[in-house]
Amino acid sequence: MDAFALTRQLIDIESTTGMESAVGDALANELTTLGYNVERMPVEGERFNVWATHPAHPQPELVLSTHMDTVPPFVPSSETADRIYGRGSCDAKGIIVAQIAAAEKLHAEGIHVGLLFLVGEERDSQGAQLANTQPRGAKFLINGEPTENQLAVASKGTLRVEIAATGKMAHSAYPELGESAIEKLLDALANIRRLKLPDNPTAGPCTMNIGMIEGGRAPNVIPDEARAHLLFRLVGPAQELREQIADAVAGKAEAEFKLQIPYMEFASLPGIPTMIAAFTTDIPALPQWGTPLLIGPGSIHVAHTEGEYIEKQQLLHAIDLYAGIARFLLGKDPATAGQ
Secondary structure: OOHHHHHHHHHOOOOEOOOOHHHHHHHHHHHHHOOOEEEEEEEEOOEEEEEEEEOOEOOOOEEEEEEOOEOOOOOOOEEOOOEEEOOOHHHHHHHHHHHHHHHHHHHHOOOOOEEEEEOOOOOOOHHHHHHHOOOOOOOEEEEOOOEOOOEEEEEOEEEEEEEEEEOEOOEOOOHHHOEOHHHHHHHHHHHHHOOOOOEEOOOEEOEEEEEEEEEOOOOOEOOOEEEEEEEEEEOOOOHHHHHHHHHHHOOOOEEEEEEEEOOEEOOOOOOOOEEEEOOOOOHHHOHHHOEEEEOOOOEOOOOOOOOOEEEHHHHHHHHHHHHHHHHHHOOOOOOOOOO
16 A cells, blocks of 8 residues: 555545544545455444454454544645645544554564544544444554654643623613623633642643633623633643632633543553653543553644644654554564564
8 A cells, every 4th residue: 555645545535523424435445445344333423433353353452543533624635755734644644544554564464453443533532432332352552643653651631611601781881780791701711810720740731721702792782691611731630620610710600611531641662752642632532442552643733733744754654663562562572662
């Protein structure tokens, strides 16, 4: 298989979260052509995960996995001598190709691994949650995300919070007759910004982003409603932070906790440099798929950007890296995982 050509082929199939069926079909067809048994694992509507194994080894001990969906907007592929550009090039269609190529490399050596490609990672890990209800007995899960081929020893979690304030409408010429929801929201956000966020000696500080603020009806109307959407990157348990947020907004607004993904730590392996992933992955939703590791080609700093790309050399290195880790974990080459 031509790794660069297949990467571009997948990039050129739009697969924004919720629209993954076409790229799933393309992957299923490619894997069937390569001789895999392919299962379309239904998730929702026409969306499905792709589970592929070699016919003689339907329950492999090790699984290579990543996601098929991308964030908007769709950006078609292009190529230079050193890079492949386009939406999903590093997050995570180049990783899909590296994992397929690694599985083929291992198959030629008589080592058989499974391939699990998931929908919905960029929104809510819906595909991973569904897959977790249908485990296949694997001992190890190597999850692919852009870590520049370094092994993540920790991955920050996520706490998504909506802060909502209510007030009373009035003519802006007579503010004493109303109650501004926006001012109450601003006071609540100021209290949250003064919180001392947790710090972890391994993963560093918990961080917060006020991603959206909305509210009000017109400049000449005292606003009766306002809300803000916040995202915290967790570095440990979240219960104490949740309580601090609720206390900080008390009397001004209400805090609704929309999503929580836990902070996680992983093992390192000999011969592979390590890093801290400040982002979340599908791993917390896949506890039934074996001991997890997190590694992949590409930089998270260009993922989700207009100029997203993957270095061709990193993609090729990832093929060897995934194969080397699989050999090490399966006891086929105990010397080092980094070759």
